[in-house]
Amino acid sequence: MESSMDRLKCVRRSKEEKKLLRRQIKISHTLLKHEGINTVSHPTKHLVVSNGGLGNGVSRESLLEVLKEGGTVESLLTPPAKPYAFVTYSSIEACQNAYTFLNGRALQCQEEQSVTIYFSYVEKVDSDRSVPCALPPGLLVLEDVVSPEEELQLLHAVDWTPHTDDVTVDSDRSVPCALPPGLLVLEDVVSPEEELQLLHAVDWTPHTDDVTVQKALKHRRVKHYGYEFRYDNNNVDKDKPLPDGLPAECDALLQRCLADGHISVLPDQLTVNQYQSGQGIPPHVDTHSAFEDTILSLSLSAKTVMDFKHPDGRSVAVVLPERSLLVMKGESRYLWTHGITPRKFDVVPVLEAGGSGVMTSDLSNLTLSRRGTRISLTFRKIRHTPCSCAYPSACDSQRLPPPPTVPVAEGDACRLESQYVHQVYEEISSHFSSTRHSPWPQVRDFLLSLPPGSVLADIGCGNGKYLGINPEVMSVGCDRSANLVQICIERGHEGFVSDALSVPLRSGSCDACISIAVIHHFSTQERRQAAVRELIRLLKVGGRALIYVWAMEQEYNNQKSKYLKERTTGTSMENGKELKTEENKTNQPEKHDRKMSSDIKCTEDGFGNVTQPRIHVHTNRTAFLSQDLLVPWHLKGNADKNKGATSSSTDVPVDKTSQSPVFHRYYHVFQQGELEEMCFSVAGVKVLRRYHDQGNWCVELEKTHYTSSKDDIAQEKV
Amino acid sequence: MKLLTHNMLTSHVKGVVKGYPLVIKATEVKVNELEFNAQFVSRMIPKLEWSALIQAAEWLGQSQDLPSTLIPNYEKDEDFLRKVHRILLEVEVIEGCLQCPESGREFPISKGVPNMLLDEGE
Numbered sequence: 001m002e003s004s005m006d007r008l009k010c011v012r013r014s015k016e017e018k019k020l021l022r023r024q025i026k027i028s029h030t031l032l033k034h035e036g037i038n039t040v041s042h043p044t045k046h047l048v049v050s051n052g053g054l055g056n057g058v059s060r061e062s063l064l065e066v067l068k069e070g071g072t073v074e075s076l077l078t079p080p081a082k083p084y085a086f087v088t089y090s091s092i093e094a095c096q097n098a099y100t101f102l103n104g105r106a107l108q109c110q111e112e113q114s115v116t117i118y119f120s121y122v123e124k125v126d127s128d129r130s131v132p133c134a135l136p137p138g139l140l141v142l143e144d145v146v147s148p149e150e151e152l153q154l155l156h157a158v159d160w161t162p163h164t165d166d167v168t169v170d171s172d173r174s175v176p177c178a179l180p181p182g183l184l185v186l187e188d189v190v191s192p193e194e195e196l197q198l199l200h201a202v203d204w205t206p207h208t209d210d211v212t213v214q215k216a217l218k219h220r221r222v223k224h225y226g227y228e229f230r231y232d233n234n235n236v237d238k239d240k241p242l243p244d245g246l247p248a249e250c251d252a253l254l255q256r257c258l259a260d261g262h263i264s265v266l267p268d269q270l271t272v273n274q275y276q277s278g279q280g281i282p283p284h285v286d287t288h289s290a291f292e293d294t295i296l297s298l299s300l301s302a303k304t305v306m307d308f309k310h311p312d313g314r315s316v317a318v319v320l321p322e323r324s325l326l327v328m329k330g331e332s333r334y335l336w337t338h339g340i341t342p343r344k345f346d347v348v349p350v351l352e353a354g355g356s357g358v359m360t361s362d363l364s365n366l367t368l369s370r371r372g373t374r375i376s377l378t379f380r381k382i383r384h385t386p387c388s389c390a391y392p393s394a395c396d397s398q399r400l401p402p403p404p405t406v407p408v409a410e411g412d413a414c415r416l417e418s419q420y421v422h423q424v425y426e427e428i429s430s431h432f433s434s435t436r437h438s439p440w441p442q443v444r445d446f447l448l449s450l451p452p453g454s455v456l457a458d459i460g461c462g463n464g465k466y467l468g469i470n471p472e473v474m475s476v477g478c479d480r481s482a483n484l485v486q487i488c489i490e491r492g493h494e495g496f497v498s499d500a501l502s503v504p505l506r507s508g509s510c511d512a513c514i515s516i517a518v519i520h521h522f523s524t525q526e527r528r529q530a531a532v533r534e535l536i537r538l539l540k541v542g543g544r545a546l547i548y549v550w551a552m553e554q555e556y557n558n559q560k561s562k563y564l565k566e567r568t569t570g571t572s573m574e575n576g577k578e579l580k581t582e583e584n585k586t587n588q589p590e591k592h593d594r595k596m597s598s599d600i601k602c603t604e605d606g607f608g609n610v611t612q613p614r615i616h617v618h619t620n621r622t623a624f625l626s627q628d629l630l631v632p633w634h635l636k637g638n639a640d641k642n643k644g645a646t647s648s649s650t651d652v653p654v655d656k657t658s659q660s661p662v663f664h665r666y667y668h669v670f671q672q673g674e675l676e677e678m679c680f681s682v683a684g685v686k687v688l689r690r691y692h693d694q695g696n697w698c699v700e701l702e703k704t705h706y707t708s709s710k711d712d713i714a715q716e717k718v
Numbered sequence: 719m720k721l722l723t724h725n726m727l728t729s730h731v732k733g734v735v736k737g738y739p740l741v742i743k744a745t746e747v748k749v750n751e752l753e754f755n756a757q758f759v760s761r762m763i764p765k766l767e768w769s770a771l772i773q774a775a776e777w778l779g780q781s782q783d784l785p786s787t788l789i790p791n792y793e794k795d796e797d798f799l800r801k802v803h804r805i806l807l808e809v810e811v812i813e814g815c816l817q818c819p820e821s822g823r824e825f826p827i828s829k830g831v832p833n834m835l836l837d838e839g840e
Contacts (some may be wrong), residue, residue: 086829414838453761455726474762476723482833489830499834504730504825504834506738510763 020118027051027118028229031084036714038136038413039120043096046125049085052117054347056083057109060367066117069103070098077125078366080347081353087126102164180308180316182330184262187323190253195300199375201249202272220279225270227382229290232570236269236290236382243618246270246379253298253325254379261328263294267379273342274306277371279570283309283339283490286394290386291380295333297326298379302372304445305346308336311393319348322374334391345370356602404666405525405612415524416615420526420630422519422667428663429483431636433463444514444544446700449623457538459531460518463595467495478503501530508540508706517696520549520667523628524680528668532682539703542689547679552624553670617664627671630664683707719832721774721804725766728816731840739746739770742777744814744827752807760793766806775805778780806807 023339027050034350037048049067052058060078067073067087069092077086089095099119105698108112146154179185190198222363225246227236246254250270257263269291273281276425286295292433303321320326328338387397404420409411425432443466450456452472460486461467461477468475468491477486500518513535522528535545618629675697676690684707689700723768729737768788780803792798815824816832823835 346813453758453765455765472758474722474758476726478834480835482831485831486829494720495831496719496723496727497831497835499835502730502836504728505726506728509726 001353005497013671023070023116026121031120035082035084037084037122040123042121043092043099044121044123045092046086046088046244046290047095047096047119048122048123049087049122050118051115052107053082053084054078054080054366054368056115057113057345057368058085058107058115058117059109059525060350062108063117063656065437066102066107067098069096070102079111080366086122088646092295097167098154099103103429117342140208145341165225178316180332180336181335182312182328183308183318183332184327184329184579185318185320186262186325186327188319188323189256189298190300190323192323193622194252195323196247197249198247198253198298198377201268201298201379202375220276221274223272224623225272226267229271230267234284234290236287238384250379255716257296257325263381264294265292265381267296267381269382271380272380273376273378275371275374275376277344278342278374280342283307283337285337285394286333286380288334288389288391289397290383292383293329293333293389295328296379297328298377299324299326300377302373302374303369304340304371304374305348305369306338307355308332310336312643314354314710315483319346324670331391334389335394335444342370385503403614403616403630405614406526408524408612410524410526413527416523416666417521420664424663424665425481426483426636429430429481429487429632430464433484433487433634436463439465439469440516440548440693442691442698443514443548445545446512446514446544447473450512455509456512456514457505457510459513459515459538461485461488461495462517464491464495466516467491467493476505501527501534503534505535505538505539508543510538511540511543512538513538513543513545514547516548517550519547520669521665523666523668529678531681532685536682536685536701536707538701541703543703545701545703546698547675548693548702549675549699550667550669551692551695552627552671554695556624567704609683615666624669627669629667629669631667633665636661637659675699719811719829719830720807721771721778721809722732722762722766723832724772724774724811724816725784725806727816727834729820729823730834731818731821734820737818738771738826739767739819740816741819742774742811742814743817744778744811744823746811746813748793748810748812749804750810752806753799754803755797756799756803759799759806762806763788763792763802769832771805775809778809778811780805784823807818 016203028039031039031048039048049063052063054060060076063078063085064073064076067076070089072090073089074090075086076088079085087098089098099121101460102117103119104342107117109115133718151418156585185239225240225242227238229236247270254263254266258266275281298353299320301321301322303319304322306326307320308316308318312619318326332338341517341669346369347366350365350367362684387395389395389398398708407416426623447466450470450473456464456470456473456475458464458475458477461479462481464477464484464487466475467477467488475487475493477488477493477495478500479488479495480497480499482497485495485497496504500515515531515535519531521530522531530545535547539545613626613628614627615630616626616630618624620632672692676702679685679699679701684703684705686702686704687699688702689698689699723739724742727740729740731737751802769786772781772784773787777783782805784801784805789795789798790804798812811827812830816827816834817824824838826833827833
C-alpha cells in the first residue's frame with residue numbers, strides 16, 4: 001500500500017522469485033489452515049518464519065543470527081514443538097528488508113540438515129499464544145451469552161449433560177513454576193577437575209561385567225557400589241554388600257553435603273548411570289523400603305532435563321546442569337516420580353544466571369539443547385527398618401503387595417503355600433503357640449476314646465497340644481514348620497518335620513490320625529484331596545481319622561462361633577492375656593478390601609482367557625466373603641528372632657497403628673458338605689460323623705479296606 | 719527322636735521300594751529317665767517291627783542283650799519289659815541323621831527333631 005512497496009513490486013521477478021512466491025503463498029495457507037495464523041500482504045513490523053521453529057530442529061541462536069541480517073530484532077518468539085517462529089523488528093523497514101532478502105534462505109538445523117525458511121507478514125504477535133489478534137473481517141465473538149444454568153439446560157435438552165468421564169485434565173497446559181517440595185538443584189558442586197577425577201574413578205572402560213549389565217538393561221549402562229541394586233524387584237540385597245565401598249574420590253563431595261546439612265548420614269550405596277543421547281529412564285519412585293529419605297544425584301559431563309510427575313497429574317521439568325547436584329527429599333523423593341525422556345534434544349529456558357530451574361511457559365525465552373553423554377552418580381543410604389513415611393500410597397513398606405490369585409497349577413500352589421503358610425508359621429511360631437493351648441473338647445473326646453496302646457499320628461500337629469492328651473496312646477506328631485515341631489520336642493512329645501502330602505510313616509501303621517485345622521491351608525482341590533488320601537493310607541483297616549477345617553459359615557444354627565463373637569473394637573488382645581478361643585482366634589481388625597466382591601469370581605476376557613480370582617485379605621472377626629483368603633496375623637513379641645526365620649523382617653508389611661508386622665496366611669474355607677464330599681471321593685473310606693464345631697466343619701472317618709494308590713485314582717474319576 | 723518313632727518312620731523318596739528301616743547315624747545320643755509303665759510297653763510291642771528295633775538298638779550300641787526275636791509271654795517278663803521300655807522310650811537321638819537304605823538320601827536330625835522334608839521332585 002505504500003509507494004515504496006509498490007516500487008519493490010515493480011521489479012521484474014525471475015523464475016526463482018516466482019517459485020519462492022508460490023511457496024510462500026502455499027505456506028501462508030498452511031499456517032492459516034493448521035495454526036490459525038493469519039498472514040497479511042502489507043508490510044508490518046512482524047514476520048512469521050516458517051520452517052524456522054524449535055519444532056523442526058532450528059535453534060534460537062542459529063535463527064537469530066540470520067534474522068539479524070535483516071535489521072535490529074526487537075523480539076523473537078519460538079513456541080516449543082512448532083515449525084515456525086515470530087520475529088518483530090524495530091521498524092517496518094527492517095522487517096521489509098528481512099522479508100526481501102532472507103526469504104527462501106537455507107538454514108542449518110540441529111540434525112545437520114538444512115531447512116528453507118520463508119517469511120510472511122503478520123498483523124500482530126501475541127506473545128502468550130503466538131497467534132495474531134486480527135479476526136477475519138465480519139467476525140465477532142460474544143462472551144457469556146448464556147448463564148451456567150442455561151448452559152446446563154441446553155446441554156440436557158440435547159442430551160449432552162457432562163459427567164465425570166468428560167472431564168480431562170490437560171496436564172500439559174498446567175503451568176507450575178515451582179519445584180516439587182523437597183527438591184533442590186545445587187549448581188557447581190564440583191569443579192571441572194573434580195569432575196574428571198570422579199569420572200575416572202567410576203571408570204567406563206568396557207570389560208566383561210559391563211556386557212552382562214548392558215544385556216540386562218537394554219538402554220543406559222549401569223554400575224553399582226556398596227550394594228547391588230536389583231532391577232527385577234527394584235530393591236537391594238541388604239545381606240550381600242559389595243566388597244568395595246564407595247570410591248574414595250566421592251568423599252570430599254559427600255562431606256561437603258553433610259557439612260551443609262543436605263544429608264544427615266553418609267550414603268552407603270552408589271549407582272552410576274551413563275545416559276547417551278537418546279537414552280533415558282522411565283518415570284519411577286525410588287523404592288521406599290530400600291533407601292532412606294534424602295537421595296543425591298550428581299550430573300557429570302553433560303546436562304539433561306528430568307521430568308517430575310505428581311500422582312494428581314502435575315508435571316514439572318527440571319534442568320540439571322553439568323556438575324550440579326540434585327537433592328531429593330520428602331515429597332519429591334517419596335511421592336513424585338522422576339524420569340528422563342529418551343531424546344536427543346531438550347527444550348530449555350535461556351537464563352542469564354545459569355542453566356537450572358524449571359521449565360517456564362515464557363515462549364520468548366526457550367531454545368533447544370542437544371543432549372550429550374551424561375554420567376549420573378546417585379548416592380543413597382540403605383534403609384534397614386520399614387519405611388514409615390507420610391506417603392503410604394507410594395510406599396512398599398506400608399502398602400501390601402498385590403493379592404495373589406487362586407492357583408491352578410501344582411507349582412503355583414506350592415509357591416503360594418510356601419509364601420503364605422510355611423514361611424509365615426516359621427516366623428510366628430512362638431506367638432502362635434502361645435495362643436494355642438486349650439484343646440477343642442470334641443477332639444479331646446475323640447482322643448480319649450482311643451483304645452489304650454493305640455498308635456496316633458497328628459498330621460499338622462502345630463505346637464503339639466493334642467499329643468499328650470491321652471497318655472495310654474503312643475502319639476507322634478508331624479508339622480511343616482520346624483519351629484513348631486521344636487516346641488513339641490521341648491514339651492516332651494515325639495515329632496518330626498514333614499509335609500502332610502507325603503508323610504514318612506509306613507502305610508497302615510496308625511490306629512488313628514487327626515488333622516486339626518490343616519487341610520484348609522492347601523490351595524487346590526487336588527492337594528486337599530491328596531491330604532485326605534494320605535491320612536487314610538496311614539490308617540490300618542478299621543482305624544479312624546478326625547478332620548477339622550475352617551468353615552465358611554461361621555454362624556451355624558443361628559449361633560455365632562467364638563471367632564465372630566469375640567469381635568474387638570480397636571484394642572488388641574495381647575498375647576500376655578489368657579486367650580479363651582482357639583484355632584480361629586486372631587487379633588486386630590484390618591481395613592476391609594472393597595474390591596473383593598467384584599473379583600471373587602473367575603473372569604473371562606474377550607479372548608476366552610480365564611483369569612483366576614484374586615485372594616483377598618480378610619477382615620478378622622467378620623464373616624468370610626469368599627472361600628480363598630489371606631487371614632492377617634499381627635505378630636507380637638520378637639521371640640522368633642532366635643529361631644532362624646528366613647525372611648527379612650524389614651520387608652514385611654507393618655501395621656501402621658501398632659507398628660507390629662502383619663503376616664498373611666492362606667486359607668481355603670470350606671462350605672457345608674464340601675469336606676464330606678471330598679472324603680467320599682477317597683477310596684476305602686466311610687464317613688462316621690459329620691458336624692459343625694465352633695466355626696469348623698468336621699468329619700470322622702473310618703478306613704474300611706485297604707486300597708492301592710491306583711484304586712484311589714479310579715475312585716476319583718467316578 | 720526315640721526309637722519308638724524310628725520304628726514307624728520310613729523313607730518316602732520317590733520310587734524307593736525298600737526304604738525301611740532308615741539307617742540311624744547318630745552323633746549325639748541321650749538317655750532320659752521315664753516312668754516305667756509295663757502295660758503301655760507290652761501294648762506297644764505288637765505294634766512294632768521287632769527286627770527293626772533290634773537293628774536300631776545295634777546302631778546306637780544299645781543292644782543290651784535284647785533277643786533278636788520276640789519271646790513268648792513277654793507281657794509277664796518285667797525284666798524284659800524294662801529293657802524294652804529303655805530302648806523304646808528312654809534312648810533319644812539328639813543329633814545325627816537317618817539314611818534311606820535304598821537311595822542313600824540322608825534326613826538330618828537336629829535338636830532331637832528329624833527333618834523328613836523332601837525337595838521338589840524327590
